[in-house]
Amino acid sequence: MSKERIQICEEFFDIMPPEYRALVTNATWGKEGRGWKDVGTSKELIEQPSLCAGCPESMAFRYILASLPAPEDTVMVGSTGCTSLVFPHVGVHNIHSLFGNQNAIASGLKRALMLRFPDRMKDVVVLAGDGATVDIGLDYTLQSWFRGEMFTTICFDNELYANTGGQESGLMQKGFVAKMAPVGKKFDKVRLPEIARESGCHYVVNCTVSKPSLVEKVVKNAVYIAREIGPTYLQLYTPCILEIGKNSMEGLQEMRDSEKPGERFAYKEFISDQAKAFLADLAEKEKAKKASAKEALAQA
Ligand SMILES: Cc1ncc(C[n+]2csc(CCOP(=O)(O)OP(=O)(O)O)c2C)c(N)n1
Ligand code: SF4
Numbered sequence: 151m152s153k154e155r156i157q158i159c160e161e162f163f164d165i166m167p168p169e170y171r172a173l174v175t176n177a178t179w180g181k182e183g184r185g186w187k188d189v190g191t192s193k194e195l196i197e198q199p200s201l202c203a204g205c206p207e208s209m210a211f212r213y214i215l216a217s218l219p220a221p222e223d224t225v226m227v228g229s230t231g232c233t234s235l236v237f238p239h240v241g242v243h244n245i246h247s248l249f250g251n252q253n254a255i256a257s258g259l260k261r262a263l264m265l266r267f268p269d270r271m272k273d274v275v276v277l278a279g280d281g282a283t284v285d286i287g288l289d290y291t292l293q294s295w296f297r298g299e300m301f302t303t304i305c306f307d308n309e310l311y312a313n314t315g316g317q318e319s320g321l322m323q324k325g326f327v328a329k330m331a332p333v334g335k336k337f338d339k340v341r342l343p344e345i346a347r348e349s350g351c352h353y354v355v356n357c358t359v360s361k362p363s364l365v366e367k368v369v370k371n372a373v374y375i376a377r378e379i380g381p382t383y384l385q386l387y388t389p390c391i392l393e394i395g396k397n398s399m400e401g402l403q404e405m406r407d408s409e410k411p412g413e414r415f416a417y418k419e420f421i422s423d424q425a426k427a428f429l430a431d432l433a434e435k436e437k438a439k440k441a442s443a444k445e446a447l448a449q450a
């Protein structure tokens with residue numbers, strides 16, 4: 151998966167598909183400090199997915215894949231839904247779980263990877279829709295947090311079951327009428343970020359994907375904390391423009407409107423004291439590393 155392990159045999163290089171050659175030679179895996187700024191200037195770990203034109207899930211995927219600290223040592227676990235249309239086009243190891251089972255699969259996988267590679271950090275990242283995370287898979291989601299499993303869960307919250315035509319989800323907002331939920335949601339949006347905190351997650355963020363630098367920051371924090379401290383959860387608003395009647399150019403504005411103060415995707419973060427201390431320590435080490443690199447440059 152990394153350049154260190156995946157190389158194309160010289161004799162076969164010219165007959166490999168050009169996209170595969172580009173992936174092996176020009177992707178950013180293995181590069182320290184990779185991030186969203188590489189998008190558009192390097193070989194991305196995603197090909198053209200078959201989502202609706204302008205679907206915010208595709209920009210979310212691009213930012214997340216660009217931000218993973220070590221994609222070559224990451225396994226992503228997906229579930230059925232619009233996100234599962236994307237995974238076949240992603241250059242990171244991934245598993246398609248049965249709808250709702252993703253956090254159970256990820257638990258076993260992470261434990262197995264820890265045993266199989268005791269000297270190499272392997273990251274597991276679940277990425278699934280709100281129907282998979284909060285409705286049908288809620289039991290598995292919560293139980294993995296209760297057990298303190300060391301991986302990150304990312305929920306693409308589009309507030310309904312998009313892939314099956316618009317049924318009501320636990321994360322749907324109160325009163326919303328969808329194509330296949332004609333009477334309107336009777337209850338408030340389930341407060342999963344709060345539940346995540348109370349269920350043992352050390353880092354929880356609720357936000358939109360309108361700002362790539364923010365997505366990069368929260369993805370990196372979530373992965374680093376999951377490596378050392380315990381479970382982390384990101385709930386990212388990726389509106390289903392098809393179901394809310396927006397055109398392909400309006401997804402970004404929809405996210406900007408929904409992240410204003412008081413709106414349901416205004417930035418919200420919970421972080422445990424242990425994770426806070428860990429991040430502070432990490433920032434300190436990063437600062438010291440930059441300072442010594444600057445000093446070495448000045449002396450050269
Ligand atoms: C076990 C099982 N139950 C139900 C389904 C049908 N199904 C496929 S996608 C989907 C909804 C997905 O909704 P969500 O997780 O919110 O993802 P989205 O499509 O909104 O991104 C459902 C119910 C299935 N494929 N497998
Ligand atoms: S149905 Fe909605 S969530 Fe699914 S790809 Fe289309 S816009 Fe995106």
Ligand SMILES: [Mg+2]
Pocket residue numbers: 231279280281306307308309310311312319
């Ligand atoms: Mg959904």
